Amino acid sequence: xxxxxxxDVEVRSGDLRLQGILGLPEGAQGVVLFAHGSGSGRFxxxxxxxxxxxxxxxxxxxLIDLLEEWEADDRSxxxxxxxxxxxxxxxTDWLKENPETRNLPIGYFGASTxxxxxxxxxxxxxxxxxxxxxxxxxxxxxxxYLGRVTAPTLLIVGGADYPVIRMNEDAYALLRASKKLEIxxxxxxxxxxxxxxxxxxxxxxxxxxxxxPEED
Numbered sequence: 001x002x003x004x005x006x007x008d009v010e011v012r013s014g015d016l017r018l019q020g021i022l023g024l025p026e027g028a029q030g031v032v033l034f035a036h037g038s039g040s041g042r043f044x045x046x047x048x049x050x051x052x053x054x055x056x057x058x059x060x061x062x063l064i065d066l067l068e069e070w071e072a073d074d075r076s077x078x079x080x081x082x083x084x085x086x087x088x089x090x091x092t093d094w095l096k097e098n099p100e101t102r103n104l105p106i107g108y109f110g111a112s113t114x115x116x117x118x119x120x121x122x123x124x125x126x127x128x129x130x131x132x133x134x135x136x137x138x139x140x141x142x143x144x145y146l147g148r149v150t151a152p153t154l155l156i157v158g159g160a161d162y163p164v165i166r167m168n169e170d171a172y173a174l175l176r177a178s179k180k181l182e183i184x185x186x187x188x189x190x191x192x193x194x195x196x197x198x199x200x201x202x203x204x205x206x207x208x209x210x211x212x213p214e215e216d
Contacts, residue, residue: 004055011064011094018091020064023055024100030130030212031060031095031104035088035121037112037136038078041065046190046197047111050135053201054109059208060101064091066117081141084117089125105130107151107212109204112189116141123148131211133204136164136189139171146171152178152211156200158187178211 004025011018021042032054034047042063051061066087071077088108095101107130110118115137122129123145132153139146139155153175155168165183172181182203187196 009062009094009098011091013090016087016090017068018064018066018087020062020091022098022100023051023061023063025055025058025060027058028060028101028104029058030107030208031062031101032107032109032208032212033088033091033095034061034063035066035084035108035110035114035118036063037110037114040111040114041072044111046135047109049197050109050201050204053205054208057205057209059107059205059212060104062091062095062101066091066114079113081113081116081120084114085120085124085142088117088121092121092125092128105212105214107131107133107208109133109135110137111135113138113141115139119149119153120145122151122153126150130214131208133207134168135200135204136161136191138164138167140167143171143174146174147176149175150177152207153180154203154207155179155181156203157181157183158189158191158196159183159185160187161189164189180207 108118115134119142129151191197
């Protein structure tokens with residue numbers, strides 16, 4: 001078992017305070033910033049599970065709430081992809097300044113609406129984001145940005161999540177970077193079926209291992 005330290009962090013920008021959990025495994029070769037979907041946050045058991053698998057694969061992780069507690073019930077903010085993308089970029093800048101992560105290449109893992117925010121943020125920071133993974137994502141909410149994404153992008157969709165499959169297929173066609181669409185057989189939107197989330201975590205770890213570490 002790879003030794004990992006975890007601690008609570010607060011990302012500040014002006015009056016903004018974003019709460020997160022930073023996981024740092026020994027010998028980290030990159031850091032993955034999580035963008036959660038609507039109604040979720042840093043305590044999401046699904047994303048915490050994926051984070052643990054990534055830590056075992058030598059990636060640091062930052063699970064962060066992109067909205068402050070008082071904003072979380074405001075539906076206009078929950079679905080404001082532009083706002084979420086800007087918050088993600090604030091967290092990205094924090095990783096680049098934090099002594100423990102500033103030398104690590106950065107990847108994004110986005111779920112549901114968080115995937116759209118991750119793709120928009122990656123498009124706005126061309127060359128700074130090494131790889132993107134979307135779990136049950138809504139990349140269709142970032143259609144105007146997909147052609148500008150240069151980070152290799154993996155879209156993971158449940159095989160029984162029929163509307164989202166079509167949305168991801170449409171988005172996939174617009175991506176110009178290295179890309180792959182993986183469909184997990186029998187899985188629904190939250191990947192609650194036996195073995196489904198394990199498949200997501202494995203695919204994500206493989207993608208980040210292939211694309212995120214910088215070449216020597």
